[in-house]
Amino acid sequence: MYDENTISNRQDKGQLNPVSNSTVTIAAVGDVMMHDGQIWSGYDSETGLYNYSMFFQDVKDEISSADIAMANLETTLGGKELKFTGYPKFNSPDELADALKDAGFDIIMTSNNHCLDRGEKGVVRTIDVLEQRRLMAVGTSRTAGERDRIVIKEINGVKIAFLAYTYGTNGNPVPKDKPYLVNLIEEDTILKDLTKARQSADAVVVYLHFGQEYQRVASEQQKKLAKMLLEKGADVVIGSHPHVTQPGEWVRVIGPGGEMVERYAAYSLGNFISAQRFPYTDEGVILKITIEKDLQQNRINVKDVDQIPTWVDKFKEDGKMRYVIRLGKKPPLKKISGLKCPPFTLRCNVPFHTLLLPAGRIRPFHPRPPGCNSIWGHSKCPRISDTDTWRYRYNLLSVELP
Numbered sequence: 001m002y003d004e005n006t007i008s009n010r011q012d013k014g015q016l017n018p019v020s021n022s023t024v025t026i027a028a029v030g031d032v033m034m035h036d037g038q039i040w041s042g043y044d045s046e047t048g049l050y051n052y053s054m055f056f057q058d059v060k061d062e063i064s065s066a067d068i069a070m071a072n073l074e075t076t077l078g079g080k081e082l083k084f085t086g087y088p089k090f091n092s093p094d095e096l097a098d099a100l101k102d103a104g105f106d107i108i109m110t111s112n113n114h115c116l117d118r119g120e121k122g123v124v125r126t127i128d129v130l131e132q133r134r135l136m137a138v139g140t141s142r143t144a145g146e147r148d149r150i151v152i153k154e155i156n157g158v159k160i161a162f163l164a165y166t167y168g169t170n171g172n173p174v175p176k177d178k179p180y181l182v183n184l185i186e187e188d189t190i191l192k193d194l195t196k197a198r199q200s201a202d203a204v205v206v207y208l209h210f211g212q213e214y215q216r217v218a219s220e221q222q223k224k225l226a227k228m229l230l231e232k233g234a235d236v237v238i239g240s241h242p243h244v245t246q247p248g249e250w251v252r253v254i255g256p257g258g259e260m261v262e263r264y265a266a267y268s269l270g271n272f273i274s275a276q277r278f279p280y281t282d283e284g285v286i287l288k289i290t291i292e293k294d295l296q297q298n299r300i301n302v303k304d305v306d307q308i309p310t311w312v313d314k315f316k317e318d319g320k321m322r323y324v325i326r327l328g329k330k331p332p333l334k335k336i337s338g339l340k341c342p343p344f345t346l347r348c349n350v351p352f353h354t355l356l357l358p359a360g361r362i363r364p365f366h367p368r369p370p371g372c373n374s375i376w377g378h379s380k381c382p383r384i385s386d387t388d389t390w391r392y393r394y395n396l397l398s399v400e401l402p
Contacts, residue, residue: 027066030269035086056103064104078118111139116172139164147180161201218267245270
């Protein structure tokens with residue numbers, strides 16, 4: 001699980017400060033995804049409208065209580081004419097933006113590997129839809145001029161700049177004549193933006209879409225990049241993309257005045273909302289960061305980092321699948337023993353066993369013996385063959401294979 005032992009920045013702890021310092025609380029979450037099941041969970045066939053407020057009903061108070069709230073939008077809002085779809089190329093109804101606004105979000109990170117799933121039109125329209133709802137898009141731009149402007153929010157007299165970048169766009173090319181559309185992780189570009197941001201803001205938050213999917217520990221490459229950015233002037237680095245949480249850490253760097261300061265790197269906040277069923281992909285965190293502007297010493301302190309666990313509750317109601325983000329740790333799976341599954345065969349003539357899913361669906365299973373490369377009959381190989389892992393992957397209750 002995500003590191004639960006993170007404590008506040010201890011600089012100047014216990015000292016009396018005659019000047020009242022200004023503080024800002026930022027709430028950051030990970031990936032907001034929209035798979036097919038989620039799209040239709042909010043559809044009303046009688047009105048033809050969509051509503052996704054249920055996603056955030058349990059976390060709304062926590063999100064809206066922060067001075068600034070931010071999320072990674074891992075889909076596009078390209079419009080109905082481009083067809084609403086989930087994985088592998090996402091496009092979602094505009095009502096998702098309504099739900100994000102209603103939940104209390106202010107800043108939406110839009111640079112990720114799915115931002116070009118509907119091409120240039122999808123990038124531009126996504127920003128338009130967010131802007132209409134007074135949500136600030138960070139990481140993609142409609143024009144070169146827009147790309148050159150740093151997004152800064154001022155709260156309680158503290159100016160905070162937000163930057164966002166992605167490792168890539170799933171092979172969807174960024175037009176050569178419009179490189180401003182998507183911010184890519186390019187060291188020189190990030191450092192140039194960081195320098196510019198520091199000239200106008202008191203603090204800088206950098207959001208990176210990076211890392212290896214489903215890896216629960218940050219890679220050395222992630223740590224190296226995050227540390228470099230913290231050393232160069234970022235106050236907080238926040239990551240997404242792995243779809244599972246990765247422990248964050250305090251990083252000691254030399255501050256602007258030559259003093260040692262503590263900054264924070266959150267390598268992956270996991271999925272905030274999705275329909276994924278791989279291990280741990282239904283778990284995430286709301287990261288609450290308190291940034292203080294020390295008026296006496298004229299510096300920024302990252303004072304506190306609070307990690308609030310969340311999980312996605314998937315259930316059926318009124319004949320539909322529902323998805324609701326719950327606060328707290330995911331409850332353990334209930335086990336039922338004694339369930340026996342009769343074997344059967346597919347065209348590869350290898351025995352299979354049926355596994356029962358919570359929603360009542362049936363999925364074939366076998367341990368992929370020699371000579372069989374596919375769970376479906378030679379076309380797609382499962383990457384995991386361990387029985388227990390497959391049980392967890394599909395949220396199985398318990399099975400007893402004959």
